[in-house]
Amino acid sequence: xxxxQLACVILLLIIGTMTYTxxxxxxKVATTRAEAEDAESAAVTAENERATAEIETGVFKTxxxxxRRFLRSWLxxxxxxxxxxxxxQTIELSLRERGINLVRSRKxxxxxxxxxxxxxxxxxxxxxxxEEFAKVLNWLGDIERRxxxxxxxxVQITGGSTGRQLKxxxxxxxxxxxxxxADAEKKKLQPKATEKAKAKKS
Amino acid sequence: MNEYLCHxxxxxRNDTSRRLPSSFRxxxxxxxxxxxxxAYVMTMDYFNYKRALKQKVEAEERQGLSExxxxxxxxxxxxxESEAMKAEKVAEWMEGARNIQPIAVKIARAVQTxxxxxxxxxxxxxxxxxxxxxxxxxNGSKVSTELAAIESALGQxxxxxxxPQQTKNGDVVEYHSTLxxxxx
Numbered sequence: 001x002x003x004x005q006l007a008c009v010i011l012l013l014i015i016g017t018m019t020y021t022x023x024x025x026x027x028k029v030a031t032t033r034a035e036a037e038d039a040e041s042a043a044v045t046a047e048n049e050r051a052t053a054e055i056e057t058g059v060f061k062t063x064x065x066x067x068r069r070f071l072r073s074w075l076x077x078x079x080x081x082x083x084x085x086x087x088x089q090t091i092e093l094s095l096r097e098r099g100i101n102l103v104r105s106r107k108x109x110x111x112x113x114x115x116x117x118x119x120x121x122x123x124x125x126x127x128x129x130x131e132e133f134a135k136v137l138n139w140l141g142d143i144e145r146r147x148x149x150x151x152x153x154x155v156q157i158t159g160g161s162t163g164r165q166l167k168x169x170x171x172x173x174x175x176x177x178x179x180x181x182a183d184a185e186k187k188k189l190q191p192k193a194t195e196k197a198k199a200k201k202s
Numbered sequence: 203m204n205e206y207l208c209h210x211x212x213x214x215r216n217d218t219s220r221r222l223p224s225s226f227r228x229x230x231x232x233x234x235x236x237x238x239x240x241a242y243v244m245t246m247d248y249f250n251y252k253r254a255l256k257q258k259v260e261a262e263e264r265q266g267l268s269e270x271x272x273x274x275x276x277x278x279x280x281x282x283e284s285e286a287m288k289a290e291k292v293a294e295w296m297e298g299a300r301n302i303q304p305i306a307v308k309i310a311r312a313v314q315t316x317x318x319x320x321x322x323x324x325x326x327x328x329x330x331x332x333x334x335x336x337x338x339x340x341n342g343s344k345v346s347t348e349l350a351a352i353e354s355a356l357g358q359x360x361x362x363x364x365x366p367q368q369t370k371n372g373d374v375v376e377y378h379s380t381l382x383x384x385x386x
Contacts, residue, residue, distance in 0.1 A: 004221075049268070054275050137307055140302070148299075152299075
């Protein structure tokens with residue numbers, strides 16, 4: 001091979017190297033551009049998801065505004081009685097303050113409901129009192145005011161031992177709300193949901 | 203200077219190697235074309251690469267921001283759902299825990315002095331706690347009028363008597379009905 005031929009071969013090699021390098025760089029750039037386009041479409045998808053989530057949250061917020069306001073207004077009453085002792089003390093205080101002296105019978109028991117997470121326990125009270133008409137009805141109003149969440153199950157008013165007196169048998173259920181239970185249950189469910197979503201994605 | 207030497211320098215010299223074919227003259231041209239072409243392509247690719255990188259980084263930032271905002275909204279909605287669920291449970295309970303004392307007071311005030319009520323019983327339904335079974339035992343000369351007055355008084359508390367029944371047992375009239383609260 002003479003020097004001219006050698007020079008030609010070297011030039012051809014340089015041309016080949018340049019072309020190959022340019023091609024590799026071009027491919028790399030094409031890959032980067034494709035990645036950029038993918039990232040752009042992923043960003044658009046994420047923005048759409050964000051907008052959807054924002055709309056859904058806004059609509060849900062508006063739809064449930066009234067019931068949530070209801071909860072906020074009742075929260076102090078709901079949190080007032082958290083134990084059986086508190087319920088009993090409230091009844092005792094009401095009887096004393098309203099001057100109900102003749103309590104013929106009184107029974108309090110704790111009822112447990114496993115199915116209801118929000119109201120897992122409630123205090124069942126059965127009471128028979130005998131007093132003047134006004135005192136009896138005022139006491140009933142007072143206990144309903146002091147225990148606003150209590151549900152009067154039975155109220156039976158009959159004549160008392162004297163003409164001026166009334167006998168009232170009342171049975172009511174005071175719920176012991178556990179609103180934190182709902183949050184705890186939600187937290188328990190959240191990891192499971194996340195795992196399921198991850199599994200779907202993979 | 204020696205004449206011989208001068209002559210020797212001026213004498214045409216034969217090529218030491220054979221000439222290349224004329225088509226090989228294109229090789230330098232191709233080289234320059236390839237050089238310019240590669241330089242152009244690589245320069246354009248460099249700018250495109252920079253632009254693509256910038257676009258990718260911006261898009262990823264936007265995606266990250268959108269995803270964090272989306273998660274924040276989802277979290278907020280989840281909290282709202284939890285709160286609404288609790289509120290519905292509380293509301294459901296409270297619907298069946300309306301005060302009974304005003305009913306007893308209304309009944310007592312609706313009756314005239316000549317009519318005597320011997321018993322009033324208010325019992326909440328187990329299935330529908332908002333409904334109250336009312337039983338009144340009364341005696342007197344104008345029982346029907348009194349019962350109408352009681353129903354009217356209870357209407358002021360938005361309670362409607364559903365399927366009222368009266369049975370007479372001697373002088374005593376037994377009145378039974380279910381009080382259903384009407385929506386405002």
